[in-house]
Amino acid sequence: MSGEADFKPLAELAQRGRWLVISTVAGSGAGHVGGPFSAMDLMVSLYFRVMKVRPEEPHWPERDRFILSKGHSAIGQYTVMALRGYLPVEELKTFDKGRSRLQGHPDVTKLPGLETSTGSLGQGLSVGLGIALGARLRGQHFHTFVMIGDGELQEGMIWEALHVAPRYKLGNLTTILDWNGLQQFGWLLRPGQKHRGDRRDPWDSVDLKGIFERLGWRVQEIDGHDFSQIVPALEAAKASGSSDQPTLIIARTVKGKGVHFAEGKHEWHSKVATKEELNIVAAELGVEEAVL
Ligand SMILES: Cc1ncc(C[n+]2csc(CCOP(=O)(O)OP(=O)(O)O)c2C)c(N)n1
Numbered sequence: 001m002s003g004e005a006d007f008k009p010l011a012e013l014a015q016r017g018r019w020l021v022i023s024t025v026a027g028s029g030a031g032h033v034g035g036p037f038s039a040m041d042l043m044v045s046l047y048f049r050v051m052k053v054r055p056e057e058p059h060w061p062e063r064d065r066f067i068l069s070k071g072h073s074a075i076g077q078y079t080v081m082a083l084r085g086y087l088p089v090e091e092l093k094t095f096d097k098g099r100s101r102l103q104g105h106p107d108v109t110k111l112p113g114l115e116t117s118t119g120s121l122g123q124g125l126s127v128g129l130g131i132a133l134g135a136r137l138r139g140q141h142f143h144t145f146v147m148i149g150d151g152e153l154q155e156g157m158i159w160e161a162l163h164v165a166p167r168y169k170l171g172n173l174t175t176i177l178d179w180n181g182l183q184q185f186g187w188l189l190r191p192g193q194k195h196r197g198d199r200r201d202p203w204d205s206v207d208l209k210g211i212f213e214r215l216g217w218r219v220q221e222i223d224g225h226d227f228s229q230i231v232p233a234l235e236a237a238k239a240s241g242s243s244d245q246p247t248l249i250i251a252r253t254v255k256g257k258g259v260h261f262a263e264g265k266h267e268w269h270s271k272v273a274t275k276e277e278l279n280i281v282a283a284e285l286g287v288e289e290a291v292l
């Protein structure tokens with residue numbers, strides 16, 4: 001069993017990652033914050049502890065695969081990849097610019113290390129399923145991880161993949177649900193309403209664990225901000241790679257995690273921090289970099 005100290009480096013990387021996300025978005029004038037923050041601890045665990053990767057050789061055939069199906073959180077993935085050595089941290093400043101490798105949503109034709117392009121919600125899990133199936137047919141032993149959002153779970157194509165993966169007995173596939181309980185806007189405006197309704201996801205009273213299990217997934221529910229739960233869950237999923245059951249990790253997370261005024265606020269789905277806010281953020285995250 002690992003102690004808390006074991007996860008301190010991961011926690012520090014995640015805080016630095018959050019800082020780079022929010023300051024990069026502020027620098028480029030647009031981008032997402034809430035989703036990258038909720039997914040940060042999970043992605044840091046994947047890239048720094050669980051996945052077998054070679055940043056200097058991004059197309060290494062035996063690498064584990066990661067697909068960020070909730071592609072609007074791209075700046076979170078780019079940041080973790082930069083910290084891991086796939087690209088210079090300095091390059092984050094080009095985020096969302098015309099000729100940049102770091103487009104607003106992941107573009108596989110631009111940045112080596114990405115497995116597919118995402119951003120149109122709903123598609124990444126089917127791509128991951130295809131990659132996992134291909135690996136098994138070719139006798140390759142890498143693992144494929146796909147992260148989806150709770151809002152994204154409303155997409156029909158996600159459910160097609162959720163139905164099919166257990167039938168193909170893809171133990172080498174793991175879905176991570178970043179269940180932060182919020183999406184972008186909420187429901188359509190009803191007559192008499194001034195706001196667009198309830199911003200929560202629609203899964204609150206739904207027994208998702210039971211549904212996933214009945215579909216045939218091995219389901220683990222964790223706190224998506226507790227490294228002592230995240231790392232063992234991801235490692236267990238990987239260890240069951242040659243089994244005949246895919247894994248689904250339900251990660252309970254907080255949108256905007258790490259900064260008090262962003263936590264649990266749908267407004268921070270995509271928002272540009274002001275200079276004053278950045279100063280508060282830097283202090284809260286305990287980072288020393290200068291404000292942009
Ligand atoms: C097919 C499609 N429909 C709508 C959007 C616009 N959109 C971007 S993010 C988002 C909300 C996603 O919510 P969730 O999956 O919960 O992500 P998170 O909370 O992690 O940001 C929406 C509707 C999109 N990118 N793709």
Ligand SMILES: [Mg+2]
Nearest residue numbers: 150151182183
């Ligand atoms: Mg969400």
